[in-house]
Amino acid sequence: MKALTWHGKGDIRCESVPDPKIEDDRDVIIKVNACAICGSDVHIFNGLIPSMEGGDVLGHETMGEVVEVGKRATGLSIGDRVVVPFTIACGECFFCQRGFYSGCERTNPDREKAKKLWGNSPAGLFGYSHLLGGYSGGQAEYLRVPYADVGPIKVPDELTDEQVLFLSDIFPTGYMAAEFCEIKPADTIAIWGCGPVGQMAIRSAFLLGAERVIAVDTVPERLRLAETAGAMTLDFMQEDIYERVMELTHGRGADACIDAVGTEADSRASLDSFVDRVKVATYMGTDRPHVLRQAIHCCRNFGTVSIVGVYGGYLDKIPMGSAINRGLTLRMGQTPVQRYLPSLLGRIAKGEIDPSFVITHRGSLDEGPVLYSTFADRKDGCVKVVLRP
Known part of the structure; x- marks a missing residue:
């Protein structure tokens, strides 16, 4: 065959x-x-x-x-x-x-x-x-x-x-990502990655009752597809994502954040994402977790970070101090x-x-x-x- x-x-x-x-x-x-x-x-x-x-x-x-x-x-x-x-x-x-x-x-x-x-x-x-x-x-x-x-x-x-x-x-994965967020009717859900899983997560978040979804990417076709579902889109090459999420949520942060990107975050997004790529290329690291870092920082106190993007090894410089001191819940899995x-x-x-x-x-x-x-x-x-x- x-x-x-x-x-x-x-x-x-x-x-x-x-x-x-x-x-x-x-x-x-x-x-x-x-x-x-x-x-x-x-x-x-x-x-x-x-x-x-x-x-x-x-x-x-x-x-x-x-x-x-x-x-x-x-x-x-x-x-x-x-x-x-x-x-x-x-x-x-x-x-x-x-x-x-x-x-x-x-x-x-x-x-x-x-x-x-x-x-x-x-x-x-x-x-x-x-x-x-x-x-x-x-x-x-x-x-x-x-x-x-x-x-x-x-x-x-x-x-x-x-x-x-x-x-x-991808449909169960995107749905699980949204389900992990334990969405309530007035919630704002921020989603990094408008690829196939991210698109399913966007629609699943609305199915589960989210009031607003903020979708982060830079590929025009993917951002347009997210907009057709009713999401507000942010282009990480054009805007400071942390500042915009804080502005949109009046300084509080998103109620839950979904990492639908995983290990291959775009190295153009920020200095730390570029450093991640260098580390992987020189065998000093296994993954590029820029999105996970940003999702943790953008999540409100006692919110949830849902991780369905694939990671394979050991992640550098994850802001656990932020997650612990602000009471975040991290949920993840295949x-x-x-x-x-x-x-x-x-x-x-x-x-x-x-x-x-x-x-x-x-x-x-x-x-x-x-x-x-x-x-x-x-x-x-x-x-x-x-x-x-």
């Missing part, structure tokens, strides 16, 4: 790889109808994610049709159309039983590697390094889905592939997608949101390598790429 594979920094190829096979009775095989390039895939493209190996199949936003079913993959049948969560969960361990599927104790066969870096291991993820299981991803013609009786959700015929595809990751699927599918079915609004580019797997570059470089107004194998 064809698949998109990683061969080093900036080197994504569409090539032939072996077809997946049933390896466990709880597996299913799906024929991929649609998949997407995620912002966190760009971290792989840019060489920032450790433990990648040449030939690894990429991708963790996938949906398709079930074509083979293991003996214990209950609830699914050949021909079912399903969306696959990017988090792989057993459904039985301590964390799964409590709804924290992305902390599953059983699905990362590389957990000892993860423990050395992070102190403990999260769940396995599709297409996201040998720190997180080395699972083949879904930017391919077919995908093996382990623990399929827990993960995939069947979707109704009346909803299109593009309406439901982002249930695999999204336990399975927890959100039924309710968010319901919101789509009711017409409360159509996540396909974020798609700007479509293509085939053969076009995938070029589209990776387009997305990574934010060229041609690119916000979100969907591929059709």
Whole structure:
């Protein structure tokens, strides 16, 4: 089958790889109808994610049709159309039983590697390094889905592939980011990053009752898309974000701040963001946390900082003194997608949101390598790429 594979920094190829096979009775095989390039895939493209190996199949936003079913993959049948969560969960361990599927104790066969870096291991993820299981991803013609009786959700015929595809990751992630904020009707929510997750967070914040959303970015197309949702936009290349947030909130700060950027904050934003980039380039640091620093400073006393942008290692100069002395709550995590699927599918079915609004580019797997570059470089107004194998 064809698949998109990683061969080093900036080197994504569409090539032939072996077809997946049933390896466990709880597996299913799906024929991929649609998949997407995620912002966190760009971290792989840019060489920032450790433990990648040449030939690894990429991708963790996938949906398709079930074509083979293991003996214990209950609830699914050949021909079912399903969306696959990017988090792989057993459904039985301590964390799964409590709804924290992305902390599953059983699905990362590389957990000892993860423990050395992070102190403990999260769940396995599709297409996201040998720190997180080395699972083949879904930017391919077919995908093996382990623990399929827990993960995939069947979707109704009346909803299109593009309406439901982002249930695999970015819609639940953006929704969780807003949910972490515990939004009250008069709240102002500030969101850094108007990429796909940020766009979902903006709309989710309004769905959950925010009075005002302030969206921070510099890419014109992304700022315009945020404005169509009703957000007030700030361009960090044109304005001092801290000063403007304080002005807009009468000196108090935003009720909650969402970091939807993570490790690759724009190095042009400020002196500290430039220093972060130098540190990463010279192996003196692992991440570029300028946005997180700014979000903490812009948050009101006893507010919440919600972090869904991906970080991988050790962050320098985080203003913990500010967070502690002003009573901030920091909430973060990889999204336990399975927890959100039924309710968010319901919101789509009711017409409360159509996540396909974020798609700007479509293509085939053969076009995938070029589209990776387009997305990574934010060229041609690119916000979100969907591929059709």
